[in-house]
Amino acid sequence: HDLRRADVKNAALPIYVGVGYYYQPTRHDKPYGEFVGMILSLCGVFNWSASADSLRIFIDKQPIAFNRGKVLHFNIEYWIKNNDSISSSRSWLYWYLTFAHELAHNLHIQHGPAHNYVTKLLSIEHFGAFMHCLRNDAGLDITA
Secondary structure (H helix, E strand, O other): OOEEEOOOOOOOOOEEEEOOOOOOHHHHHHHHHHHHHHHHHHHHHOOOOOOOOOEEEEEOOOOOEEEEOOEEEEEHHHHHHOOOOOOOHHHHHHHHHHHHHHHHOOOOOOOOHHHHHHHHHHHHHOHHHHHHHHHHOOOOOOOO
């Protein structure tokens, strides 16, 4: 993944862009705030450091997310193209499972049965914290 750091002032997390992509304030500012807020909440769920040394946001056509050297990367462009909403429990669940999947690469780099098993374990282990996050950080009514 050929990414370069974008020169964006006052960003909570650094933003990286792929070849041919640029940070466009009119396109990215509002979604960036929502997306980063959700990702930072998920850091709390998984007890993952929310620093630039362990977490990055990027803009590119693909992939959705990846783990390079125990630094998790999440694609805001995917969020925007899919019209994901911060108020959607489906969206929160999708990114929760994506986060667990990327964390599993810390133990098993390659995809396969062992990686899938660790992803499931992480998802189950942190589910209570995730439900708490949905109620408190996302403000979602999950009783229905």
